[in-house]
Amino acid sequence: MASSAEDIKKHLKVYYMVFSGLLVLTLLTVGVSRFHLSVPFAVAVALLIAGIKGSLVACYFMHLISERGMVFWILALCAFFFVALLLLPSLTMFEEGPGLIKYGTGISGE
Amino acid sequence: MSTAAIPHDIDPHPMTGMYNGKFGVWLFLASEVMLFGALFSTYILLRVGALDGTWPMFGAERPQGDQVLNVGLAALNTVILIASSVTMVLAWASLKMKNLAKGRLFLIFTFALAGTFLVVKYFEYSSKFHHQLIVFNNPYTIDGKEVTHLTGHIDGESEDFVNFSPDTPDGSHGEHIRIDRARIKRLHNWGPGASTFIDIYFVLTGLHGLHIIGGMIVILYLFITAGGMWKGQSEKFTNRVECTGLYWHFVDLVWIFLFPVLYLL
Numbered sequence: 001m002a003s004s005a006e007d008i009k010k011h012l013k014v015y016y017m018v019f020s021g022l023l024v025l026t027l028l029t030v031g032v033s034r035f036h037l038s039v040p041f042a043v044a045v046a047l048l049i050a051g052i053k054g055s056l057v058a059c060y061f062m063h064l065i066s067e068r069g070m071v072f073w074i075l076a077l078c079a080f081f082f083v084a085l086l087l088l089p090s091l092t093m094f095e096e097g098p099g100l101i102k103y104g105t106g107i108s109g110e
Numbered sequence: 111m112s113t114a115a116i117p118h119d120i121d122p123h124p125m126t127g128m129y130n131g132k133f134g135v136w137l138f139l140a141s142e143v144m145l146f147g148a149l150f151s152t153y154i155l156l157r158v159g160a161l162d163g164t165w166p167m168f169g170a171e172r173p174q175g176d177q178v179l180n181v182g183l184a185a186l187n188t189v190i191l192i193a194s195s196v197t198m199v200l201a202w203a204s205l206k207m208k209n210l211a212k213g214r215l216f217l218i219f220t221f222a223l224a225g226t227f228l229v230v231k232y233f234e235y236s237s238k239f240h241h242q243l244i245v246f247n248n249p250y251t252i253d254g255k256e257v258t259h260l261t262g263h264i265d266g267e268s269e270d271f272v273n274f275s276p277d278t279p280d281g282s283h284g285e286h287i288r289i290d291r292a293r294i295k296r297l298h299n300w301g302p303g304a305s306t307f308i309d310i311y312f313v314l315t316g317l318h319g320l321h322i323i324g325g326m327i328v329i330l331y332l333f334i335t336a337g338g339m340w341k342g343q344s345e346k347f348t349n350r351v352e353c354t355g356l357y358w359h360f361v362d363l364v365w366i367f368l369f370p371v372l373y374l375l
Binding site for chain 1: 125126127128133136137140143144147148150151154155158172173174176181185188189192193195196198199200203206207208355356359360362363366367369370371374375
């Protein structure tokens with residue numbers, strides 16, 4: 001990571017560029033949603049843009065791009081369990097039938 | 111009482127490559143990812159399992175949150191939070207360049223932007239508590255059109271009837287109509303309990319809002335104690351601002367995902 005005052009000065013320009021990029025991507029997110037695309041495509045586009053924005057924040061504002069070593073192992077482990085958590089619903093939500101609860105409704109499947 | 115120096119509170123630990131405080135914040139953020147991950151997972155579970163026409167609210171024509179949430183205010187809040195992330199990183203950069211005055215200025219800018227975010231959120235929440243949904247026992251005829259439910263605002267009410275201004279397609283309030291209470295099956299505001307979507311919306315944004323308040327308290331503490339700590343411990347103080355910044359950028363990052371998931375999809 002940048003440590004000297006000179007290094008930091010160089011980084012200021014990057015911060016402003018990332019800020020501009022984030023604003024443009026926010027406008028793009030709202031703009032794309034106005035087209036009311038099909039749900040799978042809309043989800044893919046919105047999450048792709050959010051992913052790019054999140055990466056910009058993590059890499060440049062949180063300085064992850066210049067970190068090294070152990071923090072990446074921790075984040076990799078975290079990412080693995082995060083994805084596992086998101087996939088968890090798909091392992092359970094197809095279980096419908098008599099006596100089983102349809103999720104989100106509180107209504108028994110008859 | 112003797113004091114023992116905490117090792118690697120400024121210089122990087124050889125094993126982790128960073129000072130201990132910063133490593134601790136990264137571990138904390140990893141646990142935060144799991145906290146929000148569990149709630150995002152819950153959101154997916156609830157959305158996929160929702161019956162047609164119940165997401166985001168009873169009678170919805172399409173399952174997008176923008177029918178019940180204000181996208182304009184949320185987009186404004188996104189810009190505010192991104193700007194606060196920039197002021198936070200600039201506060202750290204100023205301190206690195208040994209400019210305390212500028213560092214404090216950017217800290218208070220961050221605090222003010224966080225406060226603005228909460229004010230916007232207050233208006234958003236407030237509108238939910240004033241907006242109402244009426245579900246009728248039987249289809250109700252308005253202007254020759256049969257409807258099963260209406261959304262809008264209550265202008266006045268008594269034991270027997272409700273004066274109701276229905277929402278119009280252009281977002282304004284229509285002329286108020288008098289509805290007999292005997293014809294109403296359900297009448298409630300858009301606060302928690304109104305629908306599954308509204309519930310998960312309040313849980314996710316409420317938890318995020320609590321994180322904003324937590325961050326504001328720490329930023330204010332840093333702003334107040336900056337003068338005292340800067341004398342003799344400037345590097346340690348700069349590191350504290352960096353650690354707070356990591357947390358603050360994470361709060362921004364969560365909102366970056368909450369915005370499209372709740373408001374646009």
